[in-house]
Amino acid sequence: MNTVNHDIQLSYLNGFGNEHETEALPGALPRGRFSPQQVPYGLYAEQFSSTAFTAPRAHNRRSWLYRIRPSVVQGDYSPWQPDQSRICTGPAAHPTPPNMLRWDPLPLPDSDADLIEGLITIATCGDAHAQHGMGVHLYTANRSMGQRFFYCADGEWLLLPQQGSLLLRTECGRLLVQPGEIAVIPRGMKFAVDLPEGPVRGYLCENYGAPLTLPERGPVGANGFANDRDFQYPQAAYEDVEGDFELLCKFAGHLYRAEIGHSPLDVVAWTGNSAPYKYDLSRFNVMGSVSYDHPDPSIYTVLTSASDTAGVANLDFVIFPPRWMVAEDTFRPPWYHRNVMSEFMGLIEGVYDAKEQGFVPGGSSLHNCMSPHGPELGVFEKASKAELTPERYQNTLAFMLESRYLIQPTRWALETGLRQRDYVHCWEGLQKQFQP
Structure with a gap:
């Protein structure tokens, strides 16, 4: 046949x-019956x-x-x-x-x-x-x-x-x-x-x-x-x-x-x-703040794989889809942070709001356990001075794979010419603004 x-x-x-x-x-x-004789x-x-x-x-x-x-x-x-x-x-x-x-x-x-x-x-x-x-x-x-x-x-x-x-x-x-x-x-x-x-x-x-x-x-x-x-x-x-x-x-x-x-x-x-x-x-029903502060990215979790510790995932699949941002008196992009969870990110289309330069569709990034990360200089400056009217984030789709385990880049990933060895420079220019 x-x-x-x-x-x-x-x-x-x-x-x-x-x-x-x-x-x-x-x-x-x-x-x-599931398994009949014939x-x-x-x-x-x-x-x-x-x-x-x-x-x-x-x-x-x-x-x-x-x-x-x-x-x-x-x-x-x-x-x-x-x-x-x-x-x-x-x-x-x-x-x-x-x-x-x-x-x-x-x-x-x-x-x-x-x-x-x-x-x-x-x-x-x-x-x-x-x-x-x-x-x-x-x-x-x-x-x-x-x-x-x-x-x-x-x-x-x-x-x-x-x-x-x-x-x-x-x-x-x-x-x-x-x-x-x-x-x-x-x-x-x-x-x-x-x-x-x-x-x-x-x-x-x-x-x-x-x-x-x-x-x-x-x-x-x-x-x-x-x-x-x-x-x-x-x-x-x-x-x-x-x-x-x-x-x-x-x-x-x-x-x-x-x-x-x-x-x-x-x-x-x-x-x-x-x-x-x-x-x-696109069917993901986004939840977010309608008053103030930028919530934890866990509100964008689509699927999860549990570990033996409640609330600490073996793997979370998280997306950052088109959405409205309306929070008042708030730094709207992701804040600077260090996380016990390790984060691998990719971009399907458009621009990711924390990285407007260098992170392109098909690209990848890795911020491992307790490695600091957050908005690049230009994003920080723009968001700190922006007029906070309701804003539509559209034509964008990024994702994150987050795990309780340390994520190890392969030898290929560390040695390939696709690695952006100047990535750390995106935070250069973040100056002291302390005014006691």
């Missing part, structure tokens, strides 16, 4: 983290678990996949690409400097490369083997993955396109993800990436820790921030295609390859709560 359904079908289903069910053929989902259409039942079997019900993530062949039908693994220095998994062995760091965007590839070939690690924290922390990667690509499929056993993937759209073909169905949107692929989920609009560039966070979820709202109440209803999940769309394919995986920090004689995206129906999803960041 060579059957592929190319339609991209999305559903809000029941919102973030809830149980979903979808079938590409009528009656493909068994009724009344599955409709001659399919195989396979459970896909993103958490331990005994995880509490509220945190348990698993889906039942009803597929044409079980996943065990594949070849043996062997190492893929002997030089794997581009992709790193923490912890790093080399020293980590406390410097404030910033990088120019990664250029688009000058030779053919798919998204896996175009990955390069800029920073890591924690330990993938111990299942805490994260890896931060940059990606560029100019061709689709074609006969190649991939999964990551080290962590779930948070994809943030900056230029160009990604068509994610996954075991659960298809997601088209554009700049201004994000996609999350569960740990171990098989997928391929096509490029429907040409070359792409963006960011990738590989979460080694607890799966990303929505943060609590606290006194904000029942609505606001990222709302459950706005997360989209794919509907089942199977590929019954035979041929010479390869399955790549990232396992314990290394890349491996196995031959496979069919497309592994052959799931005809699925039900559960562990599946890839996408979210349009």
Whole structure:
């Protein structure tokens, strides 16, 4: 058989983290039991678990996949690409400097490369083997993955396109993800990436820790921030295609390859709560001050990965989207600060309000644990003298990956010509203004 359904079908289903069910053929989902003696259409039942079997019900993530062949039908693994220095998994062995760091965007590839070939690690924290922390990667690509499929056993993937759209073909169905949107692929989920609009560039966070979820709202109440209803999940769309394919995986920090004689995206129906999803960041309902003072940036948290300490995240995914600023008698840009949490930032589009020069779309910055940072000289002077009328921050979208763990830039990140070695000079000219 060579059957592929190319339609991209999305559903809000029941919102973030809830149980979903979808079938590409009528009656493909068994009724009344997950693993009947005989599955409709001659399919195989396979459970896909993103958490331990005994995880509490509220945190348990698993889906039942009803597929044409079980996943065990594949070849043996062997190492893929002997030089794997581009992709790193923490912890790093080399020293980590406390410097404030910033990088120019990664250029688009000058030779053919798919998204896996175009990955390069800029920073890591924690330990993938111990299942805490994260890896931060940059990606560029100019061709689709074609006969190649991939999964990551080290962590779930948070994809943030900056230029160009990604068509994610996954075991659960298809997601088209554009700049201004994000996609999350569960740990171990098989997928391929096509490029429907040409070359792409963006960011990738590989979460080694607890799966990303929505943060609590606290006194904000029942609505606001990222709302459950706005997360989209794919509907089942199977590929019954035979041929010479390869399955790549990232396992314990290394890349491996196995031959496979069919497309592994052959799931005809699925039900559960562990599946890839996408979210349009423009749907984030921003909360902020309507009186005075600049609140903590945690009010912009979209997704969080908890650690073993309440309120201290393994990973927070935070955005700085278009919004109104109305606070009175207030220094409106981010204030100068030092933070026990480490902060990696990227820019999807426009200008970030604390850095109007040098931090450009596709660029990155790292302000590590207790490294001071804040507005550059020009921003400080302008904001200190500004007439505080209501102001619309528009045509801007920055993000931050914040972690309780020290973020270690890779050797490539420290040595690359993309590193802005004069970054610290943006604060030159901040003079003493003390008038006792």
